[in-house]
Amino acid sequence: MTKSVFYLSDGAPVEPEDVKEARDKDRENSIIKPFMDSVREDLVANKIYLPTLPALALEALVVINDSDSSAHDLEKVISRDAALTARLIRYANSPLYRGLNTIASIKPAITRIGFQRVKNAVYAVSMKEVFRTSEKDIERRMNRLWAHSVKVGAQAAILAKEQSGLDADIALVAGLVHDIGQIPLLIKACNYPEMIANPEFLDKVLFKLHTQLGGSILKLWKFDQHVIDAAAEHEDLDRDPGEAPVDYVDVVQVANIMSYDGTNHPFASLDRSSVKAFSRLERASADGSLDAETKKVEDVLF
Structure with missing residues (x-):
């Protein structure tokens, strides 16, 4: 089949949208796939940065x-x-x-x-x-990751205080390390200039791999199983524990989603009624008093 070519009034060719999308997808795969394959090889060989x-x-x-x-x-x-x-x-x-x-x-x-x-x-x-990192290419990202982790940890701790059977200290730690799996991926990305130059590609890799990697890191560190579960499962928005008691995955998941309020992140416009963790918590709305207490805990960690 002959490929269609369109021209602007000045004679410049215009690439059809489907052709452009296919070309962009090929470029994305050519950058992301080698990086992800290398990460998996590091995991198998136990060579991942910790x-x-x-x-x-x-x-x-x-x-x-x-x-x-x-x-x-x-x-x-x-x-x-x-x-x-x-x-x-x-x-x-x-x-x-x-x-x-x-x-x-x-x-x-x-x-x-x-x-x-x-x-x-x-x-x-x-x-x-x-x-902390000495890698200038990711220093700003790492700082943002820490700020986000503090916000989620503080929010999770305050939410946990109001749930029977949960410990605010454990919730705080679970929130602080929920994205720990991003750190070795960011460090490794420094050896892949095209990943650093295309932050949207790096974001996709982080989203795909960080929860699995985070759970593995915390297992090696011998963290409490509740904390490991929170790191491994907090992005699973379809999670439904049924009649099981509220747990640390619930509070970290809710805290993580709430942390994006007022931003352009997809979680900011998420239908919270579709996420079971919100209905399982006794209090999962960011009212003024909750925000004030969260801020005080954040201040301790910065």
Whole structure:
């Protein structure tokens, strides 16, 4: 069949729309496919880049997981890092732990949070370091990813406080790491200039792979299964747990969708009645008080 060619009045040829779409699709595939194939090869060979928590945070987690350790042992470790100490004190004074008095030192902060629950607090206040990069090509993206993760984590924590059986600390961590799978993909993309030059292609790859990769990373890090599930399933808008109790996937999914309010992201115009998580939560609307509490938790993490 002869290909149709159209001309403008000045004689310049106009490419038919279907031909242009096919050509653009071929170009997209030629850029995306090699990148995705390489990611899958890295996964099989266990060569995927894994971000790590700061050394002192890992040391604090070892102390927390040691049944013979005391609050005093934990205090000694945390006190060696002024930044970690300050963040944990702010965390203990946040809306997640309302107390009669403002805490000013690490010992009462640990007491208020609780020795075992400090684990999630350490994860929360240390996670910012995981989102740092020296790669200039993706630095702005990584900063946006951290800001989004903080918003989702804070929102999830506040929502979880109002659900029976859920822990706000776990919800906060689940929200902070829900997109953790994007980090190794962004780092790897730096070796693929065409991916960096075409952000819409990179967005498609991130959407396709980040949940599976995120769940795998958190499994390797030995995170709580609830947190792993939230990272792996939060984009599944057809998820329907039936009569099962509200869980952390629900709160992270709702928090993630709500985080896009007022933007041009597709989730901003999503019909929320079609997402089961919204009807499963007792309170899933961004009213003023919810926003105010969320902002206070965000401030602790930045």
